Amino acid sequence: MRVFDGxxxxxxxxxxxxGVGEWVTIEQGQIDTFADATDDxxxxxxxxxxxxxxxxxxxxxxxxxxxxxxxxxxxGIFEVQNxxxxxxxxxxxxxxxxxxxxxxxxxxxxxxxxxxxxxxxVQVVTNVTVEIEGSERPALVAEWxxxxxx
Numbered sequence: 001m002r003v004f005d006g007x008x009x010x011x012x013x014x015x016x017x018x019g020v021g022e023w024v025t026i027e028q029g030q031i032d033t034f035a036d037a038t039d040d041x042x043x044x045x046x047x048x049x050x051x052x053x054x055x056x057x058x059x060x061x062x063x064x065x066x067x068x069x070x071x072x073x074x075x076g077i078f079e080v081q082n083x084x085x086x087x088x089x090x091x092x093x094x095x096x097x098x099x100x101x102x103x104x105x106x107x108x109x110x111x112x113x114x115x116x117x118x119x120x121x122v123q124v125v126t127n128v129t130v131e132i133e134g135s136e137r138p139a140l141v142a143e144w145x146x147x148x149x150x
Contacts, residue, residue: 005081007148010148013115014113028059061139063140066139070128070130073107078110084150086148092145095142097140098132098137099139109129113126
């Protein structure tokens with residue numbers, strides 16, 4: 001894990017590769033729970049029997065499920081110390097570039113983009129690619145905005 005000693009240290013690292021996270025397996029129970037939470041029960045996500053005959057040969061994770069995993073996928077890659085708090089500020093860009101079949105392993109590959117001053121702290125652009133084990137194409141790419149307050 002890369003550890004930054006505050007926002008000045010983080011600012012100095014803008015534009016650098018931060019690392020790659022651990023593989024995480026996407027299970028059907030997780031997909032089903034997400035479907036219940038979001039009321040998105042499309043058969044390609046929740047009906048394994050019908051999905052066998054579908055375009056992917058199995059169920060696939062919701063794109064938004066994969067996106068919602070960003071905090072946990074990135075958590076083990078870097079840490080910013082000596083700040084009061086960090087908050088999710090949004091996303092500039094997200095692209096779902098490949099389906100994530102059930103049972104797949106995914107991980108985050110993270111680059112630190114811009115770090116700019118805002119009132120009380122900094123805004124951080126983190127460029128995240130969620131890779132799928134054994135696939136040339138990533139599950140998603142995202143430009144994620146967070147803020148760190150000092």
